[in-house]
Amino acid sequence: MNDTWPRARGPALGTATIRHCPEDFLVREQLGFSPSGDGEHCFLYLRKRNLTTSELRDFIADIAAVSPVSIGYCGMKDRNAVTEQWFSIGLAGRTEPDWSRLEAGTGVELLAKGWHRRKLRRGVHQANRFSLVLRNLDADHSALEKRLLVMREEGVPNYFGEQRFGRNGSTLRQAREWMRRGRRVSRDRRSLYLSALRAWVFNGVLAQRVRQGDWNLVLPGDRCMLRGSRSHFCCDTVTEDIVLRAAAGDLSPGLPLWGQASGDVGEPLTVMDEEALAVCEFLTSAGLTLAWRSARLLPDDFSWQFCDDGTLHLGFDLVAGGYATALLGECLQFKNEAVKEH
Structure with missing residues (x-):
């Protein structure tokens, strides 16, 4: 799905393969704080391979003999990858269980442990560190490096990645069908469907800003998002200071994650078609609260290396909620080509 949404800087400059094997897609969660050392929540920092976050959560719940709802985590991590993330167990x-059972034949490694007074909540982590290997690279290295340099300085459109919509968009199709039929589903499935619908609306509004060429500019009436923070404010008048801060990456326009609002959300409604408006109405009726997400994704500590074996190695940090595939999609047409393991 990485060609579904428009790029900010023109067509892809070439093609590449991602996730040839799990080790090609390494993600390290950066919590941003240390467990306090006391409390009733056991914090585990785990490395998983070829497991979804939900699968690992359920495995932890079984070992600890607790309900899955007693387990907290900051975000869903990829299955076809090697990922390191924190879990909290109430x-x-x-009695604390024997966590060595986690490592018995599952590909899970316990990297660190601590105790804390609060359960982990979604999105509370600071960032994720990505180390990626792209194989079968077919692109002009000089042109690609120029675009990577621009992306490092100016960022990319902060699209939700293909993972949010399921393989070949399957989750989004199921969510639309659920919205039409209104059948009862599990709590996890309901959350998954609402997230996919919400992300689809956001991507559509962002795509319109990309087509207009003002996705990284603050316009009158925009919601301004502060870099590295969840703080935001409404910009009624675009001052010179706002322009300079946006150019420096300190501020970016924010677009709505749809839900119930206490006030007018303004311009986004005017760029939506009937299908998008129907989804917005459904999201509001589902009880979601309006939130805001930056239209721009700025990588930190972004580096790359072209290797003689035809691979491209990338390293970068993204804030919580940022998708590596959104960064890659700005310059390359990529495909997943996982090796079957026996």
Whole structure:
């Protein structure tokens, strides 16, 4: 799905393969704080391979003999990857289990452990560190490097990645069908469907800003998002200071993650077609609260290396909620080509 949404800087400059094997897609979660050392929540920093976050959560719940809802984590991590992330397990009044059972034949490694007073919540982590290997690269290295340099300085459109919509868009199709039929689904499935619908609306509004060429510019009436923060404010008048801060990457326009609003969200409604408006109405009726997401994704500590074996190695940090595939999609047409393991 990485050609579904318009690029900000023209067509892809070539093609490449991602996720040839899990080790080609390494993600390290950066929590941004240390467990306090006391409390009833056991924090585990785990490395997983070829497992979804939900699968690992359920495995932890089984070992700890607790409900999956007692387990917290910051975000969903890829299955076809090697990922490191924190989990919290509420163990009030319970004996701590033998966590070595996690490592028995599952490909899971326990990297660190601590205790904290609060359960982990979605999106509370600071960032994710990505180390990627792109294979079968077919692109002019000089042209690609020029675009990478621009992307490092100016960022890319902050699209939700293909993972949010499922393989070949399957989750989004199921979500639309659920919206039409109104059938009851599990709590996890409901959350998955609402997230896919919400992300689809956001990407559509962002795509319109990309087509207009003002996705990284603050316009009158925009919501301004502060870099590295969830803070935001409404910009009624675009001052010179706002322009300079946006050019420096300190501020970016924010677009709505749809839900119930206490006030007018303004311009985004005017760029939506009937299908998008129907989805917005459904999201509001589902009880979601309006939130905001930056239209721009700025990588930190972004580096790359072209190798003699035809691979491209990339390293970068993205804020919580940022997708590596959104960064890659700005310069390359990529495909997933996982090796079957026996």
